[in-house]
Amino acid sequence: MKDKLKKLNDFEWLLPKDVRKEMRVDAKIFGNDLVLEALEGDAIAQLTNVACLPGVIEPVVGLPDMHYGYGLPMGAVSAFDAEKGIISAGLCGFDINCGINSIKTNLTADEVKEKMDELIPALFNAIPCGVGAKGKLKLTEEQLEEVLVRGVNWAVENGYGVKEDIPRIEENGCMEGADPSKISDLAKKRGRPQLGTLGAGNHFLEIQKVSDVLDKETAKEWGIDKKDQVMIMLHCGSRGFGHQVATDYLKQQEKAAEKYKIWLPDRQLVCAPANSQEGKDFFAAMKCAVNYSFTNRLVMTHWIREVFEKVFGRSWQEMGMDTLYGLCHNVVKLEEHVVNGEKKKVFVHRKGATRSFEGDVVLVAGSMGTASYIAKGMESSMGKSFGSACHGAGRIMSRASAIRSFRGTEVKDELRQMGIIAKATNPKVLAEESPDAYKDIEAVMDSIEGAEIAKKVVRVVPMGVVKG
Amino acid sequence: MKYKFIDEITSDVMFEAYGKTLKEIFENAAEALFTVICHDVEGEEVREVKVKGENIEDLMFNWLQELIAAVDIEEMFFGKFEILKISETELEAKIYGEPVSREKGETVVKSLTYHQYKFEKTENGFVARISCDI
Numbered sequence: 001m002k003d004k005l006k007k008l009n010d011f012e013w014l015l016p017k018d019v020r021k022e023m024r025v026d027a028k029i030f031g032n033d034l035v036l037e038a039l040e041g042d043a044i045a046q047l048t049n050v051a052c053l054p055g056v057i058e059p060v061v062g063l064p065d066m067h068y069g070y071g072l073p074m075g076a077v078s079a080f081d082a083e084k085g086i087i088s089a090g091l092c093g094f095d096i097n098c099g100i101n102s103i104k105t106n107l108t109a110d111e112v113k114e115k116m117d118e119l120i121p122a123l124f125n126a127i128p129c130g131v132g133a134k135g136k137l138k139l140t141e142e143q144l145e146e147v148l149v150r151g152v153n154w155a156v157e158n159g160y161g162v163k164e165d166i167p168r169i170e171e172n173g174c175m176e177g178a179d180p181s182k183i184s185d186l187a188k189k190r191g192r193p194q195l196g197t198l199g200a201g202n203h204f205l206e207i208q209k210v211s212d213v214l215d216k217e218t219a220k221e222w223g224i225d226k227k228d229q230v231m232i233m234l235h236c237g238s239r240g241f242g243h244q245v246a247t248d249y250l251k252q253q254e255k256a257a258e259k260y261k262i263w264l265p266d267r268q269l270v271c272a273p274a275n276s277q278e279g280k281d282f283f284a285a286m287k288c289a290v291n292y293s294f295t296n297r298l299v300m301t302h303w304i305r306e307v308f309e310k311v312f313g314r315s316w317q318e319m320g321m322d323t324l325y326g327l328c329h330n331v332v333k334l335e336e337h338v339v340n341g342e343k344k345k346v347f348v349h350r351k352g353a354t355r356s357f358e359g360d361v362v363l364v365a366g367s368m369g370t371a372s373y374i375a376k377g378m379e380s381s382m383g384k385s386f387g388s389a390c391h392g393a394g395r396i397m398s399r400a401s402a403i404r405s406f407r408g409t410e411v412k413d414e415l416r417q418m419g420i421i422a423k424a425t426n427p428k429v430l431a432e433e434s435p436d437a438y439k440d441i442e443a444v445m446d447s448i449e450g451a452e453i454a455k456k457v458v459r460v461v462p463m464g465v466v467k468g
Numbered sequence: 469m470k471y472k473f474i475d476e477i478t479s480d481v482m483f484e485a486y487g488k489t490l491k492e493i494f495e496n497a498a499e500a501l502f503t504v505i506c507h508d509v510e511g512e513e514v515r516e517v518k519v520k521g522e523n524i525e526d527l528m529f530n531w532l533q534e535l536i537a538a539v540d541i542e543e544m545f546f547g548k549f550e551i552l553k554i555s556e557t558e559l560e561a562k563i564y565g566e567p568v569s570r571e572k573g574e575t576v577v578k579s580l581t582y583h584q585y586k587f588e589k590t591e592n593g594f595v596a597r598i599s600c601d602i
Contacts, residue, residue, distance in 0.1 A: 070583030132573025190540040200576040240540035243578040267582040
């Protein structure tokens with residue numbers, strides 16, 4: 001399928017709709033030559049699946065971190081007409097609002113380095129992580145409902161985070177229109193014990209330092225303009241609650257697709273007409289999971305602040321530990337975009353992608369031993385990628401082959417030699433997440449900037465990482 | 469062979485489970501799933517589960533999904549699975565395990581997916597292909 005791509009310029013590739021008869025629109029992939037070289041042919045073929053769905057708007061977008069997934073690639077964006085199109089649980093993904101919060105500090109790398117051997121274990125103990133950790137909060141049914149409807153507002157009222165955090169989170173940490181009556185009892189049961197837990201796999205808490213300030217003006221405006229300034233990045237999602245919501249609607253939308261006679265190019269791409277009851281129910285339920293996840297990250301932000309207070313003997317306010325930004329990776333949003341010269345309401349499905357509207361903070365997580373980036377959304381991304389940028393480096397090796405190729409303990413030693421302290425519940429997760437299992441973040445970010453989707457502001461490198 | 473892992477999806481996990489009988493394949497699929505979630509689990513505590521499905525393929529999906537949810541709700545790891553009764557649309561089972569612990573945890577399975585999902589009758593019994601989002 002790779003040979004079907006037509007080069008438009010150094011960073012954009014067209015996959016014309018005539019490569020497959022069922023495709024309704026073209027697809028477009030963003031990436032430089034290095035990114036294209038690492039791109040799997042099967043992932044490109046999966047992009048064509050999305051282009052076959054009803055009401056899809058040109059183009060289906062593949063971002064530079066795109067890799068083979070189930071049904072569609074991770075790192076894909078697609079938009080559907082809000083009237084005539086579909087909304088899809090499959091295109092949203094199981095970890096609804098898996099995302100990143102970035103927290104600033106005014107500490108220097110030297111100050112933190114001294115305390116690293118104390119800090120990382122303290123964080124590891126304060127943040128329940130891994131499949132084997134029990135949550136610290138057990139919400140009542142009423143509390144859970146409040147979280148689902150009011151998102152981070154619940155957290156702040158209950159002492160987790162402060163009101164200044166709220167406007168620094170996408171959607172102000174709460175999507176309007178979440179309806180808990182659309183949530184199964186099973187999802188609620190799974191959600192109650194898990195608020196304030198990190199999860200496992202590629203979820204992490206990382207202590208970073210600024211290695212390069214690339215856009216001085218913006219960096220200053222955002223308060224992250226000093227080299228060696230320490231930052232914190234928290235990556236996690238909506239836990240068992242969101243997974244169950246996604247699974248419930250996967251099953252429901254399989255039936256809906258049959259009922260409305262929607263042909264599915266892959267069974268995982270179940271969907272319902274956006275304006276059908278099934279479609280509306282999914283959107284209202286998905287918003288509950290989005291709000292749960294925003295709250296999850298803010299609760300953990302509070303505990304991170306507490307750990308820093310204990311380790312450094314100062315208040316978190318003194319250490320300037322404000323939220324820089326919090327954003328979603330897996331989400332469906334009703335947004336207005338210009339389609340064929342006219343403003344139109346569309347359901348944008350971001351699967352492993354971040355929003356990058358003009359001025360948005362775009363947080364891109366690198367792999368465990370490599371750099372991450374804080375970038376700024378550009379106006380031109382609206383017309384190119386429905387205002388979306390990449391979310392990470394993107395895997396090039398399966399978890400299974402990473403485990404076969406690397407040993408967790410060796411990865412840990414290598415990281416230590418690089419000055420990075422890693423602590424995980426299981427050494428295998430370090431092998432799975434080995435930096436060599438991922439694409440080169442520099443090539444990914446060069447592509448995003450070259451394609452004028454988002455501009456690099458600050459590059460950060462890891463100092464320590466906690467993994468589930 | 470009870471099950472085999474297949475290196476197919478860049479980010480996730482896929483396996484095939486086998487069984488001469490429905491009872492066997494359902495037990496083997498559960499065992500395969502829990503090698504992804506945890507290790508060396510003792511079966512001291514027991515839970516009973518009843519699962520329904522619209523057909524045998526749906527029953528397998530719901531069975532494994534029920535077990536994934538049970539890890540969160542019961543805060544337990546499971547290591548032994550005993551199907552007591554099974555039809556094309558219903559099953560009853562005893563599942564044996566112990567409270568979750570960081571030491572015995574492997575990773576979170578978020579969900580099963582429909583990606584290349586199949587449940588087939590073969591000459592020797594049954595085969596199921598299952599991919600998990602982790």
